[in-house]
Amino acid sequence: MLKKIILGISIILTGVMLAACGSVDNLSSDTNSSSGSKSKTQLTGQTNSGYYQGVIKNGRYQTSKSRGVSVQQESNQFNIKGFENGLLNISKNQFSTKEYIFQEGQYLSTKQVEAWLGRKSKSNPTGLNPKKSKSTNPKTRTPVYLSQINEQDYMTRTGKSLKLSGMTVGLAINSVDYYKKTQYGPTFETDISNMEVSQHGKEIANQVLQRLRSKKALKNIPIVIALYKQASDDSLVGGNFFTYSVNKQGASKINKWTAIKQKNYVFPLQSSQKGPSQNDEDAFANFKSETQSFFPNLSGVTAQAQYTNGSLSGMNINITTQFYSQTEIISFTQYIQTAAQKYLPANAPIDITVQSTEGIQSFLSRKANEKKFSAHIFNSY
Amino acid sequence: MLKKIILGISIILTGVMLAACGSVDNLSSDTNSSSGSKSKTQLTGQTNSGYYQGVIKNGRYQTSKSRGVSVQQESNQFNIKGFENGLLNISKNQFSTKEYIFQEGQYLSTKQVEAWLGRKSKSNPTGLNPKKSKSTNPKTRTPVYLSQINEQDYMTRTGKSLKLSGMTVGLAINSVDYYKKTQYGPTFETDISNMEVSQHGKEIANQVLQRLRSKKALKNIPIVIALYKQASDDSLVGGNFFTYSVNKQGASKINKWTAIKQKNYVFPLQSSQKGPSQNDEDAFANFKSETQSFFPNLSGVTAQAQYTNGSLSGMNINITTQFYSQTEIISFTQYIQTAAQKYLPANAPIDITVQSTEGIQSFLSRKANEKKFSAHIFNSY
Structure with a gap:
């Protein structure tokens, strides 16, 4: 009998605890519990000041209104991750992670x-890519330029609610447009020059x-627009942002573009390729050879390296090998x-993942700046 | 001309640097460079005092003389990793990671x-598993008990060389023996009771x-032998060590076994299963429900939990979900x-990996003891 009562109390307590814990950072606490739980806004919490907190509504993450479009349309994963990460970094310069809260595009x-x-067509008057041309020749046809759009909303707190206070929009422009002449036919490519990427991107x-x-809602907030040049589908690294513009509240025409000097490389470089730093290449080559011959069986060692303003700003090294034991x-x-x-080169942040066929080990x-x-x-x- | 000389010097310097860097911790530096490079022993370096340094010989890791046997024979990965990790932990109690250096079994x-x-058979007189019986009935046949052997060597430094100063041997005993009556026939199972596992393991x-x-070489060193009960092939967690013995130098008969109270669980527990701690189960259930409903699509949340002497000694949580963006x-x-x-429960070390179909994210x-x-x-x- 006593046991049952204790059990009953524990269940109630657990329920209370759950309800209390549910609000990681409860912004709008309504006294009316039923409607309160409907309109509850929380934040995700923050791992470190390098990341924005995100918005949770009614216990669920507030996902983007255009969720999944990029994942569906892009065939090169690196173009998606690189695009989104790069856009976040541009946003951080305008909207500090301490003051602003990130919200997926709404x-x-x-x-x-x-x-x-x-x-653009009769049935799609708002299309931002040019009308289909009659030519299917790679050099004379009109290619598809715009490939991804990413909207990021930046919120500030006013009292107990969140207010939209800024927006960043990324536009990813193809450097290669892949197309078919017939539905199940082979894939052709139209190369798009840097000049065209930039010109059409800005338009x-x-x-x-x-x-x-x-x-x-978007009339009186600053809107940042950034342009990303996509890498080709066979690239082992994503493309790069090359320019952005900060548009003050009300401005509906872009006055000024600021160039971004950023480029990604895959190490080891192909023999035909010219790298940005012989030192870094040598450093990587030494690390690779030292690593590769550790086991009797060979290890694969490759890296993605990002250069900003000519110097290494980050590196992801991927090592794959076969292990025969935990030791x-x-x-x-x-x-x-x-x-x-x-x-490995100093200063830049570096991640190294060690994988086997069983996954990450x-x-x-x-x-950055750690030793x-x-x-x-x-x-x- | 000057450029060529500088280039030449750089190449030589790079070579010297490489040679110098090759020896992470050079134990035997022979003055004769040619034979010296042949017999060079190095150590791997140490990530933290929880791990042993390993032995590198002639620029390569000194792999086990029986490398790969377990990987070939075992079908449940968890039985391999759990066996090897567990054996290391037993070793650490006998051979401190500060004084001893780990060497793969030689x-x-x-x-x-x-x-x-x-x-055991005419053609295999040293077999440690019983002769094949005529019976193929799961209850009357003689099963295969011994499934894995893991030898770990523990070295100490004397001057510039390493000396074998201890050994740990793990023996993994089947709790289920899988067998076929005919070559391509169905698989049958013989269950082996805890008593049998223990009795045959000790023999x-x-x-x-x-x-x-x-x-x-092994006459006068301490030899630790530990017994592991393997989990069944369909288990989502490995088996467990249940006893070990420390045998002083010279001792060729085991006098004393020390029991190990350790058991692994998969959370959430199956409804029929009795767990070791209702608190931990509830904690995990709360975490799971809180996590699972974060996105409109459901996330999978499971865990491996290890209990030592009745309390949680470690947990690995695995979350899989579908992401639509880096944000x-x-x-x-x-x-x-x-x-x-x-x-989640305090004190015990906990790892959480977040995965999508694209791999770890x-x-x-x-x-342990971090907050x-x-x-x-x-x-x-």
Whole structure:
């Protein structure tokens, strides 16, 4: 009998605890519990000041109104991740992660974005890509320029609610347009020059800004528009942002573009390719050769490297090898930690993931301006 | 001309640097460079005092003489990783990671281990598993008990060389023996009771100790033997060590076994299963429900939990979900960090990996006795 009562109390307590814990950072606490739970806005919490907090509504993450469009349309994953990460970095310069809260785009819907990404036509008057030309010749046809649109909303708190206080829109422009002449035919390519990427990107950006300003909620906020040049589908690294513009509240025409000097490379470079830094290439080559021959079986070592204003701003190294025991994984990881500190370029943030056919086995990381790599070895019981 | 000389010098310098850097921790530096490079022993370096340094010989990791036998023979990965990790932990209690250096087993060869793992027969007199019985009935046949052997060597430094100063041998005993009556026929199972696992494991351990002592190099070192009960092939968590014995130098018969109270669970528990702690189960259930409904699409949340002497000694949580953007990954990870700190049991080390169909996206970790989870979000350029 007593047991049942205690059990009953525990269930109630658990319920109360759950309700209390549900609001990680409850912004609008309504006294009316039923309507209160409907309109509850929370924040995700913050891992470190390098990330924005995100918005949770009614217990769920507030996903983008155009969620999934990019994932559906892009065939190169690196163009998606690089585009989104790069756009966040541009936003951080305008909207500090301390003051602003990130909200997934709420003003452009899937339908709208899909229409904008399409070609202009009678049935699709809002298409931002040129009308289909009669020519199907790679050099004379009109290619599809605009490939991805990413809207990011930046909110500030006023009292207990969030207010839209800024927006960043990324436009990803193809450097290669892939197309078919017949439905199941082979794929052809139209190369798009840097000049065309830039010119058409800027034209499209102006149209986008105008359209955004026609929405009432977006009239009086700063809107940042950034242009990204997509990498080709076979690239092992994403494209790069090359320019952005900050448009003050009300401005519906872009006055000024600021250039971004950023480029990504895959190490080891192809023999025909000219890299940005012989030192970094040598450093990577030394690390690679030191790592590669650790086991009797060879390890694969490649890297994505990002250069900003000519110097290394980040590197992701991927090592794949076959392990025959957990102790091999531990020894290898420790060895790599020593080798990484010895060989790899200083200052830039570097991640190293160690993989086997079974998935990730360990990973090492050094943040910007840290000296030592920290290592984590994945465990199993 | 000057350029060529500078280039020449750089190449020489690079070579010298490479040679110098090659020896992470050079133990035997021979003055004769040619023979010196042949016999060079190095150590891997140490990530933290929780891990042993490993042995590198002649620029390569000194792999086990029976490398790959377990990987070939075991069908449940968890039984391999859990076995090896568990054995390391037992070793650490006998051979401190500060004083001792780990060396992959050098005294049992692939041929030997394969013979020992076989059934005893005319052609395989050293087989440690019983002769094949005529009966193929699951209850009356003689099953295969011994399934894995893992030898770990523990070295100490004397001057510039390493000396074998201890050994740990793990023996993994089947709790279920899988067999076929005809070559391509269906698989049958013989269940092996805990009593049998223990009894046969201990008998085999005595034979192994005797055999090891017959090798000259192993006569006068302490040898630890530990017994592991393997999980069934369909288990989502590995088996567990249940006893070990420390045998002083010279001792060729095991006098004393020390029990290990350790068990692994998969959370959420099956409804029929009785868990070790209702509190931990509730904590996990709360974390799971909080996490699972973050996105409109459901996330999968499971965990491996290890209990030692009745209390939680470690947990690996695996979350799989579908992400539609990098910002979703960032928001989700930050949210999980808050939720993990709020809900999950204190004190025990906990790892959380967040995966999508594209592989690992982020990971969070809290070491034993730490309060906060650290998070890492994988990036791409």
